Amino acid sequence: MVELTTPVQYVKGVGPKLAEILATKQIATVGDLLHYLPFRYEDRLNPRGIAELRAGEMATVIGEVRNSGLFRTRRMPIFQLTVGQGRSRLKCLWFNATYLQDKFKPGQLIALYGKVEQDSRSGELQIMQPQFEMLGDSGADGADDKAAASLEVGRIVPIYESAEQGRVTARWFRRIIRTALDDLTPELAETIPAAVRERLALVSPREALWKVHWPEAGESFEDLQSSRTPAHIRLIFEELFFIELGLELKRRQQKAQTGIAFRLDDRVRQAIKKILPFHPTAAQKRVLKEIADDMQKPHPMRRLLQGDVGSGKTIIGFQAAIIAIENGYQVALMAPTEILAQQHYFSARRILENAGYRIVLLTGSLEADRKREIRRHIAQGNAQLVIGTHALLEEKVEFAKPGLVIVDEQHRFGVLQRLKLMKKSGDAGGNKGAALTESEAEAAKTSLAEPDVLVMTATPIPRTLALTLHGDLDLSVLDELPPGRTPIVTRRITDDRSPEVWDFVRKQVAKGHQVYVVYPVIAENEETELKAAIKMYRELSGKIFADLKVGLLHGRLDSELKDQVMRMFQKGELQILVATTVIEVGVDVPNATVMVIEHAERFGLAQLHQLRGRIGRGAAKSYCILMTGGKVTEEGERRLDAMVRTNDGFQIAELDLELRGPGEFFGTRQAGMPSFRVASLIRDRQLLELAKREAAAVMAGPNAEVTQVEISRALVALRTRWQHTYGLVEVG
Ligand code: ADP
Ligand code: MG
DSSP states (O other), rough: BBBSSSSSSGGTTTTTHHHHHTTTTOBBBHHHHHHHOOOOOEOSSOOOGGGGOOTOOEEEEEEEEEEEEEEEOOEEEEEEEEEETEEEEEEEETOOOOOGTTOOTOOOEEEEEEEEEEEETTTOOEESSOOOEEEEGGGGGTTHHHHHHHHHHSEEEEEEOOOOTTTTOOHHHHHHHHHHHBOOOOOOOOOOOHHHHHHOOOOOOOHHHHHSSSSTTTHHHHHHHHSSSHHHHHHHHHHHHHHHHHHHHHHHHHHSOOOOOOOOOHHHHHHHHTTTTOOOOOOHHHHHHHHHHHHHSSOOOOOEEEEETTTTHHHHHHHHHHHHHHHOOEEEEEEESSSHHHHHHHHHHHITTEEEEETTEEEESSSSHHHHHHHHHHHHOOOOOOEEEEHHHEEEEEEEESEEEOSSSSSSHHHHHHHOOOOTTTTTOOOOOOOOHHHHHHHHHHHBBBBBEEEEEESSHHHHHHHHTTSEEEEEOOOOOOTTTOOOOOEEEEEEGHHHHHHHHHHHHHTTOEEEOOOOOOOOGGGHHHHHHHHHHHIIIIIIITOOOOOETTTOOOOOHHHHHHHHHHHSOOEEEOOOGGGGGSSSTEEEEEETTTGGGGOOHHHHHHHHSSSSSSOOEEEEEEEESSOOOOHHHHHHHHHHHHHHHHHHHHHHOOOOOOOHHHGGGGTOOOOOOSOOTTTTTHHHHHHHHHHHHHHHHHSSOOOHHHHEEEEHHHHHHHHHHHHOOOOO
8 A cells, every 4th residue: 555655666577776767857756647648648449441532631559560671861760660450551750760679579469649631642642650569479578468458458548758768668657657546545535625626526536546547438638638538637637736825824924023004194105206207107006005004004015016127116116215205214226237236326315315315335346345334224214215236135134124025126026935035233222021111012022024016027028927926916007108109120131131230220320329239148158148249349439330439348357447438328328339248228318219139049039128128218119129140940930929919018928937947937947936736827827827726715614614623724734845845835
C-alpha cells in the first residue's frame, strides 16, 4: 500500500536509480507521480482501419510489421516501415533515422500515431515521422506480456512525455503509474469542503486520479485531449483552489494587521488638488478615490495600480503621498532604476516643492557622506518624501514615521512578499516592562502600525489573471489615457533601408522634436552588443547626424554622466538619444516623438511595448520604427506583427503570455509565482476565477455552507501542500 506522500522510489519497479531520474521531472512522491498527467491519449479501442484513412487526419493505427529498411537519398537517409492489416498496407517514413535500423521484426504488433498524408507521386497514403509503440513485447524491462498488452490495446491509452531523452519511455510511465494506482491506499482524504464539491460537481480524488490516467471507454475524446473531463477538472481545480486559498488567507492576515487610518479632511483635499498641473482624467479620479478610501481605513493598504504606459500613474502616487505627509507621516517612493528615481525626483520637486514639501533623493551612487546625511534626515523625520531605488530602500534605511510605500514600475511578482518594509527607528527599543501611560501606549500602537503599500505597474497583466493571482493585493486599473494623445504609428522596416529612416529622423528633428534610437543589450552577449551600440553612436553622431546634437546612454556609464545625459535630453539640449534599454521604463520626455528600435526582433514583446511607451506622450504625432536585421524567427514575426497591429497594452500582454508561457511572463518561480503541476494559466483561466471565488467563500466561513472542521482540514492540506513547495504562504 502506498500513500500520496510515499517517496516514489518505493513504488514497485522504480527504485533509487529511476527515482533520481524522476526527480529531474519534479516527481518525488507517489502524489507527484500521479499528477504526471498524460499529454495526450490514443484511441486504441477503435483504431483505424488502414483502408478507411483519409489524408490530413491524425490517426492511431495498429498493425503488423511487414518489412522495413533504410534507404539513402542524396540529401539524407530515410527509414521506411510498412505495416499491414490483412491485405491493407501503410507506409511510414522517418528522416535521418538510422537509429531505427534493426528495430522492427516482421510480425510484431505496433501502434502508430501521426498525420496521414498522400504521397505526391504514387498517390498512396502514408504517415511521416509517426510516434510509435511496440505492442505485446515485453522488451528489456521484463514486464509480464499479457498484463502489459492489456494496458496498451483495446482501450483509450494514456501517452506520457518520456524522460532522459527517451530512455524512460511513455510505456514505462504507463506501467509504473498503473502500479502506483493499484497499490494506492483506498482512503484518500477529501480536503475540499462539501459545498464547493457539490456546487462544481467534483468527482472524488480517487476517481479523478484513476480516470485521468485510465479513462473509461465512453469518455469524450475531445474532453480528454483538452483536459476537460471531470477527472481533469477535479485535479486542476484542486490545484488552483489551494493557491487561491493561500492567497486569500494571506490577504486576510494582512487586513487584520494594524494600519494607519489617515484622515482625509478638507485641508488635505485642498492640498491634493493644489498640486495638480492638469485636469485629472476620470480614471485618475476614480483610482485616487480607491486609494484614498483604503488609506482612511485602520488596516494597511496593499494595492496594485495597473495602468498602461503613459496613463499618468505618477501624479496619483504624488497625491497619495500628500495624504500621508499631511497626516504627519513619511513616504518612500521606490523606482527600479536610478534614472527613473532621478526623474521622479525632478518631477516631485517641480510639482511638490513649491507646495513646501521636503523631498530627498537617496541613490546608491551618492557619496558616503551625503548618504549618511540624508539617512539622518530620514531618521529624524525631516524628509517627508524619500525617493530612491528598490534595492536601496530594501536595505536598512530607518524612518521616523513611515506611512506609505510606493513601488513604481514593478514588473516582478512576489516582491511584496519578500520586501521587508522599511524599518522604523526606535523599533528595537520596545517595552521594558513598565506600565505604559496612555500616550505611550498610543505611541507604541502607532509604531506597530504597518505602512500602506501602493504598487504601480505598467506591465499590463491580463485583468482576469491580475485579479486571481494577486489574491493578496487589491487592484485599481487606469484604463484611460490623458486627453490629446494621438495614437503612435508603428512601422517595420529592414535595416538595409536605414537611410530612409535617418532621413525621417532628420525631418522630425527639423520640426523641433526629439528622437530615441535604441539598441539591444541583453545580458548574454552584453559586451559585444554594447560595443555595437557604442559604434553606432559614433557613426550617428560623427557622420550621419554630425550637424545635430546626439547623446549616448547605457547602463555602464557612471551615474553622474547618465544623469547629465538624461537631463540634457529632457531639456532639449540633445536632439537624438542613442540608448540601450536603460530607458525602457518610466522615462518621460513628451517632446520625443520618434523611437527607432534596431534589431527589434531581439526584444521581447513587453519590452517593445514599454520602449514604445516612451513616445506618444505629448500632443504631436509619434512614430515607432522597428528595424530588423537578419533572420526573424516565427515567434519574432508574431511579436513585431502585434506591435504594428495594436497599441493596447492589454492585448499585447495577452499575446505575450501566450508566446512566452506563464513561467517567463511572470519572471520565474523565484519571483513567488507558483508553477503548476496540472493547471495551465492560459487554458484554465476560468477555473482559476472559480477557484478564487470558492476560496474566498470558504474563508468567509464557518457558516451554513462550511463548517469549522472543513476549514481547518483545508488549511492543514494547504500547509502541507504549499509551504514547502513555494514558501508562498505562512500558515499559523
Ligand atoms: P506612467 O503611467 O507611464 O507613469 P506618467 O505618470 O509618466 O505615466 O504620465 C505620462 C505623461 O502624461 C506625463 O507627461 C504626465 O505629466 C502626463 N499626464 C498625466 N496625467 C495627465 C492628465 N490628466 N492630463 C494631461 N497630462 C497628463
Ligand atoms: Mg511611470
